[in-house]
Structure formats: C-alpha cells, structure tokens
Amino acid sequence: MKIGLYDADSHNWPNLCLMKLSANHKSLGDDVEMWSPEGQYDLVYKSRVFTDAYSKDAQVIPNAAQVICGGTGYGPGPDLPDAVEHTRPDYSLYPQFQGTAYGFLTRGCPRNCGFCIVSGKEGRRSRQVADLSEFWDGSVRLSCWTRICWPAQIMKS
Numbered sequence: 001m002k003i004g005l006y007d008a009d010s011h012n013w014p015n016l017c018l019m020k021l022s023a024n025h026k027s028l029g030d031d032v033e034m035w036s037p038e039g040q041y042d043l044v045y046k047s048r049v050f051t052d053a054y055s056k057d058a059q060v061i062p063n064a065a066q067v068i069c070g071g072t073g074y075g076p077g078p079d080l081p082d083a084v085e086h087t088r089p090d091y092s093l094y095p096q097f098q099g100t101a102y103g104f105l106t107r108g109c110p111r112n113c114g115f116c117i118v119s120g121k122e123g124r125r126s127r128q129v130a131d132l133s134e135f136w137d138g139s140v141r142l143s144c145w146t147r148i149c150w151p152a153q154i155m156k157s
Contacts, residue, residue: 001025001042004035004064005093008048008057008073014102017047017071019089020080026090034093039063048073076121089135103135 003025005018022032035044044064048057050073061067070077079085089102108123109116 001030002040003030003032004039004041004044004061005032006035006044006046006059006061008046008059008069008071009050009055014089014091014094014097015047015049015071016089016102016104017080018045019091019093019102020084020087021045021047022090022093023087024084027087032090035061037063042066043068045070047071051075072117072121076117086130086134088137101136103130103132105130105132 003022005015005022007015007018009015025032033039035041041064043066044061046057046059046061046067046069048055048069048071055073057073070080091098091101105128106126107129108126109119110125112119112124
C-alpha cells in the first residue's frame, strides 16, 4: 500500500502520531512518505495536535482512496491501536530533529484548564502509558512529555 502522511499543523514540530503510524506501516511492508499533492495514495493520514484556534486545516486531499483524520486537534476520538501506540516512532519523517527521541511517558492531566481538552479526552489523572525503551534506545537526546501542562525535557548526560 502507498501511505501518505499529512501534518496538518505543519509547524516544524514532530507529530508523534504520524511517526508511529509510519513505523507501523513500514513494518508491514507499506510504502510511506509525507503527503505530496503530486502523489497517488491508497491511504492518507491527516493528524493535528492544535485546534482551528491555533492552526487551520484547509488542505483537501484529492489524491487518496481513503483519508483518515485524527489527533487532539480534530477533537476527542479513538486512540491509536495498541500495536501502533507502542511502536518506536519513525524519526526519519522529520530529519531536522535527527538525534532526538520523542514520546509520552504518561497520559491524562489532573488539572482541568479551560483552554485544554487533555483532561476531558485522557482523564483527570496522570497515568503511565509507556516505558522509555519504547521510543528511546539510549543513543540520542531525549524529550519526554508528561501531561502536567508543559513538556518535561531530559537531556542525556
């Protein structure tokens, strides 16, 4: 299958969901690339973190047999399947961030900030969802996110 990935936020910050989908599809032997208007695709995943208040998604995808939209920016929806969620991300999608590992150690948030949908989507308590080994092999700089408002960054010493 030919898979296209569209980062609807396109703010040059890695989209973890797309990175995991890419790794999963590549492990199945699918051809995966960032979406291009010149390509032809069996399936395109559109993912976004931010809502229309921060970034508009006006891109129509006419060159795919199927388009799946997901991510917090599209509102509450189903989580990634466990097989995808626990796949080491494909860091090659964002070459400007080579040498860095990204992932969530926890999900949920005990706060209920009016501007944020996380506590409504993921629960009002923080819970562990992954081990470092799922997205970090020890060889690169590490950025871990926890759901306590701001990302926690840990640098390899």
